[in-house]
Amino acid sequence: MPVTLPLKTQQYIDPDALKLITSLPALGSDHGASDHDLGFLRRFFRNQGTQTLMKVYKKLYMVECRRITPLTRAAVGIAARVYSNIRGFTQNVQVCELLQIMAKPHFQAMLYSHDKIACKEFGSIPLPGPSPGEEEVVKVVQLIKSNEPLGATLQYNEETGGLEIARILRGGAADRSGLLHVGDVVHEVAGVSVYGKSPDEVVQMLNVMTGPISLKLVSHETKSIPFPESKMRVRAFFDYDPTQDMLNPCPEAGLAFRRSDILHVVSQEDPWWWQARKEGEIHAKVGLIPAKQLQERNEILRRTMSDEDIPNSSSSRSNSRHSSPCRISPKIARSKRVRKTMYQAHQSGDFDTEDIPTYEEVELLEQTPGKCRPLVLVGPQGVGRNELKRRLMALTPNKYEEVVPYTSRPRKPYELDGREYHFVSRSEMEKGILTQRFIEFGEYKGNLYGTSMSSIKDVINSGKVCLLSPHTQAIKFLRNPEIKPYIIYIRPPQIDVLRETRRNQRAMKTLEGGHTRLFTEGDFEEMIATGCRIEEKYGHLFDAMIVNSDLILASKEFAKVVERLEKQPQWVPITWVH
Numbered sequence: 001m002p003v004t005l006p007l008k009t010q011q012y013i014d015p016d017a018l019k020l021i022t023s024l025p026a027l028g029s030d031h032g033a034s035d036h037d038l039g040f041l042r043r044f045f046r047n048q049g050t051q052t053l054m055k056v057y058k059k060l061y062m063v064e065c066r067r068i069t070p071l072t073r074a075a076v077g078i079a080a081r082v083y084s085n086i087r088g089f090t091q092n093v094q095v096c097e098l099l100q101i102m103a104k105p106h107f108q109a110m111l112y113s114h115d116k117i118a119c120k121e122f123g124s125i126p127l128p129g130p131s132p133g134e135e136e137v138v139k140v141v142q143l144i145k146s147n148e149p150l151g152a153t154l155q156y157n158e159e160t161g162g163l164e165i166a167r168i169l170r171g172g173a174a175d176r177s178g179l180l181h182v183g184d185v186v187h188e189v190a191g192v193s194v195y196g197k198s199p200d201e202v203v204q205m206l207n208v209m210t211g212p213i214s215l216k217l218v219s220h221e222t223k224s225i226p227f228p229e230s231k232m233r234v235r236a237f238f239d240y241d242p243t244q245d246m247l248n249p250c251p252e253a254g255l256a257f258r259r260s261d262i263l264h265v266v267s268q269e270d271p272w273w274w275q276a277r278k279e280g281e282i283h284a285k286v287g288l289i290p291a292k293q294l295q296e297r298n299e300i301l302r303r304t305m306s307d308e309d310i311p312n313s314s315s316s317r318s319n320s321r322h323s324s325p326c327r328i329s330p331k332i333a334r335s336k337r338v339r340k341t342m343y344q345a346h347q348s349g350d351f352d353t354e355d356i357p358t359y360e361e362v363e364l365l366e367q368t369p370g371k372c373r374p375l376v377l378v379g380p381q382g383v384g385r386n387e388l389k390r391r392l393m394a395l396t397p398n399k400y401e402e403v404v405p406y407t408s409r410p411r412k413p414y415e416l417d418g419r420e421y422h423f424v425s426r427s428e429m430e431k432g433i434l435t436q437r438f439i440e441f442g443e444y445k446g447n448l449y450g451t452s453m454s455s456i457k458d459v460i461n462s463g464k465v466c467l468l469s470p471h472t473q474a475i476k477f478l479r480n481p482e483i484k485p486y487i488i489y490i491r492p493p494q495i496d497v498l499r500e501t502r503r504n505q506r507a508m509k510t511l512e513g514g515h516t517r518l519f520t521e522g523d524f525e526e527m528i529a530t531g532c533r534i535e536e537k538y539g540h541l542f543d544a545m546i547v548n549s550d551l552i553l554a555s556k557e558f559a560k561v562v563e564r565l566e567k568q569p570q571w572v573p574i575t576w577v578h
């Protein structure tokens, strides 16, 4: 009778285990092992559990041989940074979806597990080890914290996965305590482990705490000498609000400032984020500001991403009027009138290079006796620069002087060379234009007119205060150590005030060839629009600003600005001092 044997699947036996099993009999004969022991080993090597273990071991061994190193040990921290960087762009559907995914506990748990495996933290959490030459110290420090911020920023070290102190702000609570150092790894805050928490979360934890706070830190004490506080002062050429800066690693520690503010940069140790305080403010706090290089990068990015082309103030002047030097003022005698140029000014030199306004290093300049800085009035046409100049000159007649322009037109019988104009040949003027001797120049009715740099220097050297109201683009050409101009922007008031004050005075707009007419509504609108464009483009170069609403008040303000300039040292580009 056929016997049906139960069908058995062939058991997989690891080839190396099989080798061991087949060599067991030899083991018995050579070494006198008992059958009982050999039977045990045979069963052990055939055991399903042992087989699985060997399989796992071989897999791990292969992985080990391939020397796989994790790309990061701080996926949690990176994800937290990505989250906070993109959370402002919720108008984008993909960003919203990504935010939702990142907020899911499963996703966060996966990153957490990833970091654990990457750090080989299979048991207790190992502390990041010291580098050669460093001494690792575990310390528990206690800070007494008031409402002021800690004055330190935190970051994930992507190498070690540790939450480190990235920077200590000069003069802040952390700095004053002397207990915290850059590179210290934070493990606990007030007895709570910070492991798996983002720098933002830890900062927020700290922000709400007051009174004594203990921090458990691992410090890698290198005998580094702290950088001395820098003495560098800069003029900011842009407005900065850290709360609006997505790149700021710690907006709470940022320093907000306005264009033209003078900042004392106390530390440039971090090439991307400088530490600065506002100059002249009592008890000014140190905060983070974007370094020059970073700001340039941001600005290039902003310009690349912006579709809007910032209008050029010069383009709006293509239809600008030409004012006559012979225009009669009804109020002031001819000898006291301020000369007005009659030509369309062109820029001289390479004014509009694509430089990005960030910061300018400055130093205090004391007035040199007998050498006053020229007063350069800029503003949209018709805003009242000449009117204000006239009034200032009328106050102290021999103190101020205007620059005598050059012209190629023939001299009239009543004119004197060097009084109304310097009369030169056309070829001489053309040569001067080519060699950049003129800060501005233009052509009117076939004749060349221009204001030369040497004429400005002559007035400065005469000991009088030089008064200039050039085309706005000439500012960049004038801003040099030889001239050291003091630039005053004359700003038009709001349109209703502009309309009312000019209509009350029956103010006249000067047209081409020196003709005049009353201002129209369109003129007022254009004046304000041009003013905005000038401010946008050149505002960072203004030393003072006067709003010309009421003429008497504006004149008084002008006189005060001049008095201040004479009495107080002024911040100027460092190259003007040395």
Ligand SMILES: Nc1ncnc2c1ncn2[C@@H]1O[C@H](COP(=O)(O)OP(=O)(O)OP(=O)(O)O)[C@@H](O)[C@H]1O
Residues within 6 Å of the ligand: 323, 340, 379, 380, 381, 382, 383, 384, 385, 386, 387, 388, 501, 502, 505, 506, 507, 508, 509, 510, 548, 549, 550, 551, 552, 554
């Ligand atoms: N605050 C003011 N209130 C009323 N009228 C004013 C005021 N300021 C200036 N004006 C008048 O406005 C007119 C234009 O002023 P002004 O000629 O000084 O302008 P401007 O800036 O020198 O112009 P331009 O750029 O053509 O040289 C003049 O009639 C002047 O008297």
